[in-house]
Amino acid sequence: MEVGFLGLGIMGTAMARNLIKHGFNVTVWNRTPAKCEELVKEGAAHGRNPADIVKKCNITFAMLADPDVALSVVFDENGVLEQITSSKGYVDMSTVDSITSSKISKAVTEKGGRFVEAPVSGSKKPAEDGALVILAAGDKLLYEEVIPAFNAMGKKSFYLGDVGNGAKMKLVVNMIMGSMMTAFSEGLAVADKAGLSQQTLLDILDLGAIGNGMFRLKGPTMLQHSFPPAFPLKHQQKDMRLALALGDEVAQPMPVAAVSNELYKKARSLGLEDHDFSAVYHAVSEKHDATNGIQTNT
Amino acid sequence: MEVGFLGLGIMGTAMARNLIKHGFNVTVWNRTPAKCEELVKEGAAHGRNPADIVKKCNITFAMLADPDVALSVVFDENGVLEQITSSKGYVDMSTVDSITSSKISKAVTEKGGRFVEAPVSGSKKPAEDGALVILAAGDKLLYEEVIPAFNAMGKKSFYLGDVGNGAKMKLVVNMIMGSMMTAFSEGLAVADKAGLSQQTLLDILDLGAIGNGMFRLKGPTMLQHSFPPAFPLKHQQKDMRLALALGDEVAQPMPVAAVSNELYKKARSLGLEDHDFSAVYHAVSEKHDATNGIQTNT
């Protein structure tokens, strides 16, 4: 199967490689062309620009950095849109908000093309292992057609209905994740202050019904106040904010998410925005004398 | 090894049975004697009262309903204390607060005895399977001596230091669990209102890094608004309250736990205290017209 792939960041490179490994004929493009070389050695063709790739391939995947890039790759000169026709399918796997997704969807379908949004759950390691979880929405037939490609990149894909639902579902998942992290941080912090062993707490959690991969993975580094950025705190906080906005839209109160969001803001105010989102633990547990700056001569 | 066992509720019966199965000579006692019969058929001896059992056995375990019963079994007539001497060990596995635990510890050690508190993490099924997690604290030598018995009842035991630490650790674990449940409930509720499939949300969570046994076990029944009481909501709320009090003692703010606790109170105010603690979902998601009772003639 002939497919295009736009965007070769950490995620995109791993995903395109899995397509190649599973026998797809992949034509790749990246804004910085050097990043294509490695995959070309592994069997990929190199496209000159997005339009070029769409022209050549009936189905094109994209994994781009953010909404702005996702829009420019479609709408700019030599962009996806120039070559969209009724035989073309475009599958955007970038994490974008539902408004961006809808804009792209509208433009592609107005030219007769088919569109699927398919943000993923999982980061570098699952991308390399072909173990992503894919949250697809949009054109049902196109979704079914690309299932073999999704199976090469992910361990499971879900079809969620209308365009926008992929983005929304991802927000809900990340909101739960973000609140679990703040609850976990509070537990680690109070254990420490109460004189309990934090390592033993991790061991106990891991053996019980609430044990999970995130606690297992991030707990040990959190105890060392080390937060290498797998998922940057500022992105987690943005997702909390957008999930709360979704709740606002549908009048669903979410006080736990709201308070968790304020803790991420607190962490941002402490300069932790580029650390991993587990750095919220630092904001929860901080111990220091804040009486500096208090006037005492009154 | 000759051991006593006091308290044959659902948990205690399963635990004593596992001791018998692993070759311990167990003498059991229960306030309602009928509950002893089954275990006697399986090989247990029947003690007349707590004092009788302590007299006969060097080590006695207890698994009692609540702090009041735990205290009365020790201090009342024919209670544990009457036969405590320097050769005796008493291991209370009931879930009690740290003040109760300390009272019992003090009384036992003042008579020369040795004491371990050992609350467990896990409910009926893990008790039956010998798969409890045991949070032990107190006399270190006694702890080491009873490890074979702990291995019969649980999959893992931890020694946590001074008496009181077992109770505290359990509160921390339950507090994290309680906040995870409220975050999960908010996610399920907003997914529903936003028109996303809740079942798909469960599936996605289960495949990702935050997937865990509690979501897997309780999610499906929660979607049906069914909350058969495995761990009653009123007990979860009590543990949230006590965990917050622990945070208060050591000056650790825990806003996520505090807000979660208010949601459990909300659930109590709706009459859900005897349902499973997952019934907090009902409080989070409730949809109804509350305009009844509002005066409109002003």
Add this chain to the structure above:
Amino acid sequence: MEVGFLGLGIMGTAMARNLIKHGFNVTVWNRTPAKCEELVKEGAAHGRNPADIVKKCNITFAMLADPDVALSVVFDENGVLEQITSSKGYVDMSTVDSITSSKISKAVTEKGGRFVEAPVSGSKKPAEDGALVILAAGDKLLYEEVIPAFNAMGKKSFYLGDVGNGAKMKLVVNMIMGSMMTAFSEGLAVADKAGLSQQTLLDILDLGAIGNGMFRLKGPTMLQHSFPPAFPLKHQQKDMRLALALGDEVAQPMPVAAVSNELYKKARSLGLEDHDFSAVYHAVSEKHDATNGIQTNT
């Protein structure tokens, strides 16, 4: 002094009338012309459209329903912008977000005109009494020039610097107001459940240091669960949301406002959005049996 006035809703009519009373020559315009008649009887001239008024008057005030109307009055055909020249001043007293305000400011100043945003604190009664508090920002000289007009409409005006600051200050004030209302509601609710007289609580609050006009005004009707809309709950919730967004922008955590905002969302989910914002009390205090809908056959 010759001034124009655009927008004769409840607020605008009262404000324009105060200008007339204080000797200003006022030319009024309203989308529905009938609303001008009353003021014309009291001495106002009637302008055909916004452009017409700006042409005639060097300074024009506006008090419009919402951002959309504020924009259309400026940018549409026969709008304010058509007649803006370097000698003209435009003072928009509507409550709009800072983006809307900036758009208008940019358009007016690019044509050489001067612009002041001046949202007000206070509703119908203070507008009638000339007792509004005016939060002005933008062109300093224009501000100083219109002080006599502000004095006719308000008891006090403040100059807050750059355009946008008026809107921001109003959000901060309303955020404090919204959180005070939720705290007040919690107090009334717990007093009631604890068997204390709510009326006595109102009396005690009124005598102490935290007594204030809002508690005094709204408390008695809240006790009757009557919430005649002076400031609709949906608008208060919108201001809470925008104030939290402002906090997000500048990385200031505001957990009390965040939790209060969720209570207003809760009230919206109960259908209370068009009641007064004090109806959040109904959401805080609701007492009912929510066990309907719970599956019991499990």
Add this chain to the structure above:
Amino acid sequence: MEVGFLGLGIMGTAMARNLIKHGFNVTVWNRTPAKCEELVKEGAAHGRNPADIVKKCNITFAMLADPDVALSVVFDENGVLEQITSSKGYVDMSTVDSITSSKISKAVTEKGGRFVEAPVSGSKKPAEDGALVILAAGDKLLYEEVIPAFNAMGKKSFYLGDVGNGAKMKLVVNMIMGSMMTAFSEGLAVADKAGLSQQTLLDILDLGAIGNGMFRLKGPTMLQHSFPPAFPLKHQQKDMRLALALGDEVAQPMPVAAVSNELYKKARSLGLEDHDFSAVYHAVSEKHDATNGIQTNT
């Protein structure tokens, strides 16, 4: 009228003085007798101990430091209880919890005496000015009998029913106060970060419907990060905790109070417990680089 007065701290001295000024024959006692001298010069008699005073006076008032002192003055040797008979009335105006109050009430009434609890709202200045607000509960006839004395010490007294209601009402009032203070702090903090003048915010608040004595009094010193202890933060946090416990008892969720309470805990964790409770502003607004202590070599 012949009355006794126990406890001559800052509050008690001012209150006893007002009784003297209004023509009451007052016999005073204080643990440190030196504190009686001043009032003796002003016309008071000096009693040797609480029992002595109760013997001499049919009605005795008390204003003691805390629950422990309140209990010891009643139950210790030469305490109030020794001389309680059916003709005696005891009015405890100290701020104590409802359990302490009930213990004293029970002991006094079992000996045939009459009891009123009467905690006050207001601190030093209102005590001196005879402008306290008195929250009385217990024996209705005794309450009516002592109204002239209450009128000498306070501007208003309320009869709240059963013993315990005085303490509860005070908690509710202080809980509202505590949440207003956190909301106020969030407003001041976000104004500052958003580049708005905090002084102007104070001015605007003061002119509007939510303006109140507490904002007016404490705002200006808060802006200077100066928190001279009028009501210590640790006491405010204790009252928040007890108010939340009252809510727990009656199943009234209070998320705004709960989150506010965590902010006071945060302030305690920063070492601010002995400052005025307005120091919670320092915890809300703190700006500092917390990246110290984060491991970067991972």
